[in-house]
Amino acid sequence: MRDCTIQNPQAKKIALASLLLLSVLMALVVNLYFGVDVVYTHVFYIPIICAGIWYHRRALWVAAGLGLLHIICDSLSAHHLTGASWMSALVFIGVALAVALISEKRDALYNELHKINQAMLDMVIEVDPDGIIHYVSPSSMNVLGYTPEELLQRSIFDQVHPEDLPSVKAQYDAALSGRQSLSLTCRYRRKDGIYSQIEAAANPLSDVSGGLESCIIRFRDIAKRKQAEDEVIRTKQLLADVIDFLPDATYVVDQDKRVIIWNRAMEDMSGVPKEEILGQGDYAYTIPFWGDRRTNMLDLIDVGDEEIDRNYKDIHRQGNHMSAEAFCPALYNGKGAHLLGVTAPLHDETGKRIGIIQTIRDISVLKESIESFEALFMKSPDAYMIMEIDRGVISDCNEATGIMLRGSREQIIGKTPDEVSPGYQPDGRLSSKAAAEKIAESLRDGGNRFEWVHQRLTGEDFWTEVCISTITLHGRSVLLVAWRDITGRKRLEEEQNRLMKELQRSNAELEQFAFVASHDLRAPLRAIESLSLWLEEDLAGILPAESAEHLWLLRERTKRMEALLDSLLEYSRIGRKKAEVVLVDTAALVKNIIDSLDISGRFAVTMTDLPCFSTARGPLNQVLSNLIGNVAKHHDLAKGCITVAAVQSDNLIEFSVIDDGPGIPEQYREKVFGMFQTLKPRDEVEGSGMGLALVRKIVEYNGGSVTIHAAEPRGAEVRFSWPLEIKGG
Incomplete structure (x- = not known):
C-alpha cells in the first residue's frame, strides 16, 4: 500500500530529460570514439522504462527516438545499415509498449483502489509487528x-483508553503470534x-518467507451504531x-407462536x-379463552380455515389485518364473554x-345493548328504519313502519x-334530489330533523x-331514521293559520273601531258639553239649582266618557308601535311622575335601589x-x-310600588286588572277603570308579569317584572 515512485510531475520531467541526455551523450561518445554499441543500447532501456512507467504510451515516442538514434549511430560506425540495429529499435518500442x-493497468488498479480508499467510511491503517503505523487512509x-x-x-496503542489497553494488547499479540484475524471493540x-x-478488525500479512511483515487494521466508529442500538432497545422497551x-x-407472539x-x-381479562x-x-394462549389448546385468529392471518372460521362471526379482512367476534366460554371462571379481536402481523x-399482535375487547355489554336496541327497534310504536349509507336503500324497518306505509317489511326493505x-x-323539488340533500346534511352534521311528505304503498x-x-x-x-305521521298536526297548523288570519x-277591525271611537265619537261628546254650558248661560238666574246640578253631572259624565275613549284607544295601541330604547334613570323618572301628579305635599316618597338601564x-x-x-x-x-x-x-x-293606603282585598286582586274595573262607585272616584288593565297589558307584552300583594301593616304592594331586553310596546 506504500508507493515509492516519484510523485512530483516536475521532478519526473527533469529526471526523464536527464536520463535521455546522458543516454544520447553516451551513445555518441562510445560510438564515435570506440565504435561499439553494446553498452549504450543497454543504457537506452533506462529512460524507456522510466517513460513507460511515468507517461505510459508516450514512452513509444522516446523508444522510437532512441531506436532511430541507434540506427544512425550504427550506420555511421559500420558505414551501412544493418538488420541488428533495426531489430534493436523494434525491441526498444516493444519494451516501451509492454511497460x-x-x-x-497498475495505475488503473491503483486509482480504483484509491477511490475505494477515499470513499471508505472506515479508517484503514498498516502497522508493523511492533504496532508502528506506516499507512493511514x-x-x-x-x-x-x-x-x-x-x-x-x-504507535497504534497510544490512543487506546488506559482501562482497555491491557486487553487490547493481549488480544493483538495473540492474533499476531497465531497469524489469526482479530475483531474487538x-x-x-x-x-x-x-x-x-x-x-477494530486486524488481519496479519506474511512476507515471502512466511514471516510476519505487517498487519492491516480496519477501524470503525460504532458510537452512533451503539447509540442507535441503545435507541432501538429504548424504543422496544x-x-x-x-x-x-x-x-x-x-x-404478541413471535414467528414460532x-x-x-x-x-x-x-x-386482568384472562x-x-x-x-x-x-x-x-403450542397455543397456550388460547386456553384462558377456550379452555383448551386450539388454533385461533392468529392462524387466519395468511389463509382462511373453515374450521377456525366457525368459531368466529363478522370476520372482516383489510389486507393482512383482520377483525372478528367470538364468544369465548372459558373467560371469567366459565361465565364466558363476547369478544372483538383485531389481529395484524x-x-x-x-x-x-x-x-403477530392481537388486541381484544370485551363487547358483552355492547352486544346486550345491540340486542336490546334491536328488540326495541322492532317493537317500538314509533316507526324506525335502517338505511345503508353507501347504497342509500332501506336495509331494515320495524312493524310500525309497515303499518305507516301500509305494506309488509319485505315490501319496504330495499327501497x-x-x-x-x-x-x-x-x-x-324532486323527491329524489331533496332526499339526497337531506342525507348529505345528516352525514355532514351527524344528524338532521325535518318535515317530509311520504307516500304509502297504497x-x-x-x-x-x-x-x-x-x-x-x-x-x-348506518343511518337510523325515526319518523312519525304528523298529518293531524299539519291540519291543526293550517287551522291555526286560518285563525291567525281571522285574528289579524x-x-x-278593532283598530278601525278605536279610530272611530277616538275621532267620530269624541265630537258628539264635545257638542253635548258645549250645549250644557250654553243652556246654563242662557238660563242664568232662572235655572233651578237641581237643574244646574243635573247639567254639571251631564258634563262630568261626558268627561268620563271621553276618558274612557282615551283609555280604550291607548289600550288598543299597545304593541303596535315600537318605542325607542334609550338610557333611562328610573329614579329621575319617578321624580318627574311625582312632580307631574303634584302629590309631593301629600305623600312621602321613598326610592330604593332604582337602576339606570337601557329600555323603552x-x-x-x-x-x-x-x-x-x-x-x-x-x-x-x-x-x-x-x-x-x-x-x-x-x-x-x-x-315594587308600596303604599300605606286601604289596600286591596285578596278576592279583588286579580279582578282589578280587568277593563273598566274599580272597587268604588264611579261617582266616588275619578278615573276610567283602565289604569291597571293598561299596566298588565304593557308589562306582559314586554315579557314581564304583574301581581298585587298585601303590605304591612296596611296598604298594598304592586310588583311587576321588567325584562332588560324588551319589545318596547
Whole structure:
C-alpha cells in the first residue's frame, strides 16, 4: 500500500530529460570514439522504462527516438545499415509498449483502489509487528479527526483508553503470534480528546518467507451504531411499556407462536399472570379463552380455515389485518364473554415478519345493548328504519313502519327514500334530489330533523316528521331514521293559520273601531258639553239649582266618557308601535311622575335601589305613572307614604310600588286588572277603570308579569317584572 515512485510531475520531467541526455551523450561518445554499441543500447532501456512507467504510451515516442538514434549511430560506425540495429529499435518500442501497458493497468488498479480508499467510511491503517503505523487512509479525519500525516510513525496503542489497553494488547499479540484475524471493540481517543467506541478488525500479512511483515487494521466508529442500538432497545422497551398499559387486552407472539408480550389488561381479562405465559407456545394462549389448546385468529392471518372460521362471526379482512367476534366460554371462571379481536402481523425494518399482535375487547355489554336496541327497534310504536349509507336503500324497518306505509317489511326493505315518497315535495323539488340533500346534511352534521311528505304503498300522501342519526351497527356506520305521521298536526297548523288570519282581520277591525271611537265619537261628546254650558248661560238666574246640578253631572259624565275613549284607544295601541330604547334613570323618572301628579305635599316618597338601564322610556313611564297615580287616587288618609323599589336579577328587574293606603282585598286582586274595573262607585272616584288593565297589558307584552300583594301593616304592594331586553310596546 506504500508507493515509492516519484510523485512530483516536475521532478519526473527533469529526471526523464536527464536520463535521455546522458543516454544520447553516451551513445555518441562510445560510438564515435570506440565504435561499439553494446553498452549504450543497454543504457537506452533506462529512460524507456522510466517513460513507460511515468507517461505510459508516450514512452513509444522516446523508444522510437532512441531506436532511430541507434540506427544512425550504427550506420555511421559500420558505414551501412544493418538488420541488428533495426531489430534493436523494434525491441526498444516493444519494451516501451509492454511497460506502458503494465503501468496503465497498475495505475488503473491503483486509482480504483484509491477511490475505494477515499470513499471508505472506515479508517484503514498498516502497522508493523511492533504496532508502528506506516499507512493511514484519508478517512482518519472522519473517524478520529486526525490527518493521515499526524498518525504516521506513531504507535497504534497510544490512543487506546488506559482501562482497555491491557486487553487490547493481549488480544493483538495473540492474533499476531497465531497469524489469526482479530475483531474487538475498545475506547479510542479522538483528536478532540473524546474517547469514542471503536470496532477494530486486524488481519496479519506474511512476507515471502512466511514471516510476519505487517498487519492491516480496519477501524470503525460504532458510537452512533451503539447509540442507535441503545435507541432501538429504548424504543422496544417504550413500545412494550405502551402495550403493557393499553386499556385493551393485548398480546404478541413471535414467528414460532411463542408469547413475547402479555399486557396488564390481558392479565386482568384472562386471569393468567404474564410470568406464567411468556415464552409459552403450542397455543397456550388460547386456553384462558377456550379452555383448551386450539388454533385461533392468529392462524387466519395468511389463509382462511373453515374450521377456525366457525368459531368466529363478522370476520372482516383489510389486507393482512383482520377483525372478528367470538364468544369465548372459558373467560371469567366459565361465565364466558363476547369478544372483538383485531389481529395484524408485525414486521421489522426490512419487511420481514417477526410476529403477530392481537388486541381484544370485551363487547358483552355492547352486544346486550345491540340486542336490546334491536328488540326495541322492532317493537317500538314509533316507526324506525335502517338505511345503508353507501347504497342509500332501506336495509331494515320495524312493524310500525309497515303499518305507516301500509305494506309488509319485505315490501319496504330495499327501497330508496324517494320510492316511498311522491315525485315532488311541496316546495317543488324532486323527491329524489331533496332526499339526497337531506342525507348529505345528516352525514355532514351527524344528524338532521325535518318535515317530509311520504307516500304509502297504497298511493296516499301524508306528512311526516323525520329525524336522522348516524349510528354504528355491527361495526359499520348506518343511518337510523325515526319518523312519525304528523298529518293531524299539519291540519291543526293550517287551522291555526286560518285563525291567525281571522285574528289579524279582527285586530284590523278593532283598530278601525278605536279610530272611530277616538275621532267620530269624541265630537258628539264635545257638542253635548258645549250645549250644557250654553243652556246654563242662557238660563242664568232662572235655572233651578237641581237643574244646574243635573247639567254639571251631564258634563262630568261626558268627561268620563271621553276618558274612557282615551283609555280604550291607548289600550288598543299597545304593541303596535315600537318605542325607542334609550338610557333611562328610573329614579329621575319617578321624580318627574311625582312632580307631574303634584302629590309631593301629600305623600312621602321613598326610592330604593332604582337602576339606570337601557329600555323603552314611554311604556315604563306609563306603568309607573298609572301605579303611583292609583295610590294617590285611592288613598284614604290625608298624608301617606309611597315606596318605589327595584331588585335586579340576571335578565330582569322587579319593581315594587308600596303604599300605606286601604289596600286591596285578596278576592279583588286579580279582578282589578280587568277593563273598566274599580272597587268604588264611579261617582266616588275619578278615573276610567283602565289604569291597571293598561299596566298588565304593557308589562306582559314586554315579557314581564304583574301581581298585587298585601303590605304591612296596611296598604298594598304592586310588583311587576321588567325584562332588560324588551319589545318596547
